[in-house]
Amino acid sequence: MKYNLKLEDISRRKALGLLGGAVAMSAFAGPVLADAAAVSGKINELTGGAGASEGAVTLDIPEIAENGNAVKVGFEVDSPMTDADYVKAVHVLADGNPTPDVASFNFTPANGACGATTRMRLAKTQNITVLAEMSDGSFQQATGKIKVTIGGCGG
């Protein structure tokens, strides 16, 4: 597409069209990010509306991440991990990424303890929620904020 239009060639209609295009471009410039509502919606979906209490989950996350491409996220859940009482699954959720899901960990009593670390991408400064599903059907959660200097969504 060439932009060598003379000034007199630009009719009002063309000008409006160009302007509209620019507005549309700016609206789609960045990825649409999830928000806190998406995370609480996800928690509601996972817990079946029961909600989660706090206390058993310990987060191990940095306060500031210089590079959002690989941010360490670790957690520990206080549980005896016996056949009768163990942590079934742990979901990691982020409220500032294009989608709230990061990863879901499925544990068994054979693990002997409940905890894991991984590395995740963060688009911007945001809250991380770790939701643990116990074998008795109850839920535990913990939330922490990570400041991100450079986002990790590519593009």
Next chain:
Amino acid sequence: MAKIKPRVKVPKKADAGEVITIKALISHPMHTGRAKDKKGELIPRKIINEFRVTFNGQQVFNVMMEPAVSANPFVSFPFKASESGTFDFTWVEDGGKEFTASKEMTVS
């Protein structure tokens, strides 16, 4: 594409009842489907979407991954040693391709 190579760290020996930590990493670009290449075209999504671990044939742990997991996905997790055996690690890529690794552990 760079070669996809799994790496796993499991202690060779453990005491019965000891909770050991297993570390697993696979070199993989984890294309999210959002980044663009040099020509400005979207790179299609291709990630490791599942990582699972079996011990003597029994599944003990798995992780379902989303695009928010970093390139070269790394996972560390605990395991309670009770008997000698073999760990089998499987990474599943979008499209169903699997990468595997296996480690022995002796429990005394």
